[in-house]
Amino acid sequence: MELEGSLHLQQQIVRLQALLDTSHKIHSTIELDRVLRSVLQITVRELEMAGAFFTAFPFSYGEIPPRFLLHPPSSDPKRGCFRFPLHDHGGAVLTEMVVITRDGAPLSLYEQDFLENLAIQAAVAIENARYHERTLDIERVKQDLASARDIQRSLLPQSIPNVPGYSIAGRSQTCYEVGGDYLDILPLPSGELMMVVADVAGKGLASALVGSAFRSAYRAIAHSDMDLAEMAAHLNGLHYGEGEESRRRYVTAIFLRFNPKTHTLEVVNAGHNPGLLINGKQKPEMIQASGTPVGMLPISRYATEKYVLVEQAKLLLYTDGLTEVFRGSEEFGQERLLQTFHACRSTDAKVILDSLWQTLDEFSSQESLTDDMTALIIGRQSSGADSHEER
Numbered sequence: 001m002e003l004e005g006s007l008h009l010q011q012q013i014v015r016l017q018a019l020l021d022t023s024h025k026i027h028s029t030i031e032l033d034r035v036l037r038s039v040l041q042i043t044v045r046e047l048e049m050a051g052a053f054f055t056a057f058p059f060s061y062g063e064i065p066p067r068f069l070l071h072p073p074s075s076d077p078k079r080g081c082f083r084f085p086l087h088d089h090g091g092a093v094l095t096e097m098v099v100i101t102r103d104g105a106p107l108s109l110y111e112q113d114f115l116e117n118l119a120i121q122a123a124v125a126i127e128n129a130r131y132h133e134r135t136l137d138i139e140r141v142k143q144d145l146a147s148a149r150d151i152q153r154s155l156l157p158q159s160i161p162n163v164p165g166y167s168i169a170g171r172s173q174t175c176y177e178v179g180g181d182y183l184d185i186l187p188l189p190s191g192e193l194m195m196v197v198a199d200v201a202g203k204g205l206a207s208a209l210v211g212s213a214f215r216s217a218y219r220a221i222a223h224s225d226m227d228l229a230e231m232a233a234h235l236n237g238l239h240y241g242e243g244e245e246s247r248r249r250y251v252t253a254i255f256l257r258f259n260p261k262t263h264t265l266e267v268v269n270a271g272h273n274p275g276l277l278i279n280g281k282q283k284p285e286m287i288q289a290s291g292t293p294v295g296m297l298p299i300s301r302y303a304t305e306k307y308v309l310v311e312q313a314k315l316l317l318y319t320d321g322l323t324e325v326f327r328g329s330e331e332f333g334q335e336r337l338l339q340t341f342h343a344c345r346s347t348d349a350k351v352i353l354d355s356l357w358q359t360l361d362e363f364s365s366q367e368s369l370t371d372d373m374t375a376l377i378i379g380r381q382s383s384g385a386d387s388h389e390e391r
Contacts, residue, residue, distance in 0.1 A: 026121050032129035036061045039122045043099055047111055050080070051100040061095075080104035084115050086123040094126055145177040145205070152178050152208055155215060157185045161193060163260045165381055168193075169349030171357070172374040173321075179372035180207025180249070181319050182215055186222050191261060194222045197317040197376050198253035199272070201293075210249040214239065214294070228255050228268040229302040232291065236270070239295030250296040254287070254317050263380065265307045265315070270294050273334070275317050276341055280310040284342055314352065314379040316341050321373035322356065327365045336363070347379035 025038055036054060040062050043052040053062030080101035086094045097119055101107065107115070152174075160168050170183045180200030187193055196218060200207040217238050221231055232255055239246055252272040258265050267275060271293030274286040290303035309315075318337070325332040337356070344355045353375060360373075 026118075026125045027128075030129050030132040032126065032133060035122070035125045035129045039097070039118065039125075042118065043097070043115070047099075047114065048102065049099055050102045053098055054095045055098055080106070082107060082115070084119040086119050086126065088123065088127055094123055097122065148205065148208065149174070149177045152212075155212070156183055160185060161187050163193070165383075166260055167347060167349040167379040167381060168377065169353055170197075170374070170376040171353050172372070174372045175321070175370055176204045178205055178208035179203060180211045181321070181372040181374035182211045182251075182253075183374050183376060184215065184218065185376075186219065188223065191259070193256070193258045193260070195256040195258060195317075195376060196253055197272070197319065197374060198251050198294075199319040199321075199372070199374070200251050201249050203372065207249055210246060210251070213242070213246075214251050214253075227304060228257055228266050229290075229304045231255065232268045232270045232294065232302040233300060236292075236294045236296075236300045237298070240298050242295070247295055250292075251294040252289075253294055256317075258378065263309045265309055265378075267305045267307070268302050269305075270300075270302055271296070273318060273320055273323070275315060276338055277307065277313070277315045278342060279307060279313040279315075284338060309378075309380045311380055311382045312347050314341075314347050314349075314377065316352070316356075316375060316377055318375040319372060321371035322360065322375060324371050325360050325364045326370070327363055332360060332363050347381050349377035349379050352377045352379065 025042060026035060029035060029038070040052045040054075043049055051062075080103065082099045082101070084097045084099065086097060088094050097115075099107075099115060156172055157170060160170070168185070170185065172179075172181055172183050174181065180202060182196065182198040182200070185193060185195050198211070198214060200211045200214065214235070217235055221234060224231070226234065232253070235253075239251060250271075253270045254272040254275055255268045255270070256265060267287050268291075269275065269287055269289040270291050271289050274288050277285040277287060279285060285307075287305055290305070292300045294300075316337075323332055323334050323337055336359075340356055340359045341352065344352050346352055346355075356375065
């Protein structure tokens with residue numbers, strides 16, 4: 001009896017050592033393919049089985065005997081076929097390991113116990129490998145988005161033309177890595193400036209891709225002889241023609257042609273937020289939309305508004321991210337934006353932008369942006385005014 005007890009203890013020690021060695025082998029990698037291959041090799045080599053494979057989506061793996069391809073086997077000890085389900089931490093079946101013994105032999109208690117423990121270890125290793133794969137995928141996406149963000153930032157005006165007697169500045173922030181807001185300033189050979197502030201419907205990468213296509217189309221025709229209304233109509237047709245997905249991501253835009261020599265400003269508002277103009281009148285003017293957003297309808301007509309900027313005139317173009325800032329359920333809104341813009345006495349565009357952003361930060365209870373925010377300011381300074389005029 002004493003000898004039998006000693007032998008039984010030794011067998012238990014050998015069994016536990018084998019399980020420990022198996023666990024080390026399985027958990028030595030976090031690559032899913034190597035985990036699965038290791039489990040099958042252990043099954044066949046250590047237990048001298050005729051074959052082993054994983055079946056059931058998504059981990060069908062290994063050399064599956066032809067007779068099992070169309071009709072996956074059920075556990076049939078008489079045929080030497082045994083199935084061991086692998087469960088995730090929530091109890092759901094990840095896959096099943098099918099083990100085929102030699103000559104249809106039954107499993108011994110030791111083999112049965114070994115394979116059940118192997119299935120538990122394999123399930124943990126598979127989950128770890130899947131988590132690792134997801135982590136790598138997320139990191140790749142993050143790197144791609146970081147590159148996309150850098151590219152999108154490089155597409156914004158890298159320098160603002162120096163226009164005597166005027167102060168011009170723009171600012172754009174995205175709520176995600178990339179966004180659908182677009183801001184551009186293009187000097188023309190005539191000395192005029194073409195400008196645009198636009199907002200693609202939606203947020204994120206899809207809107208950024210549509211915005212990039214819109215930018216290419218806009219820049220391709222900005223140097224043409226088209227007037228602004230004709231150019232907006234042409235862009236509308238191009239965008240609508242891109243297909244259903246582009247139509248869902250229509251673009252609100254406000255286009256400018258600015259002649260600093262004559263102080264004249266031409267504006268076309270294509271379904272965008274009203275431009276805010278303070279131009280010597282007691283009440284600020286609002287430049288309303290004259291047509292639908294770009295790409296919403298197959299045909300749309302637009303009208304051009306014309307202004308002459310007097311001294312100390314200033315214009316604000318913006319996307320709705322500036323008005324849709326919240327403090328609880330209370331929205332900042334267009335009226336507050338107009339009041340903030342009007343209250344800032346400076347005509348220095350950067351000073352005005354700083355004032356707007358500071359007011360929005362003080363108003364907001366949000367920890368992060370919920371929409372892209374873009375603004376463009378043009379200010380005409382008084383004769384002899386310091387370009388660093390304070391608020």
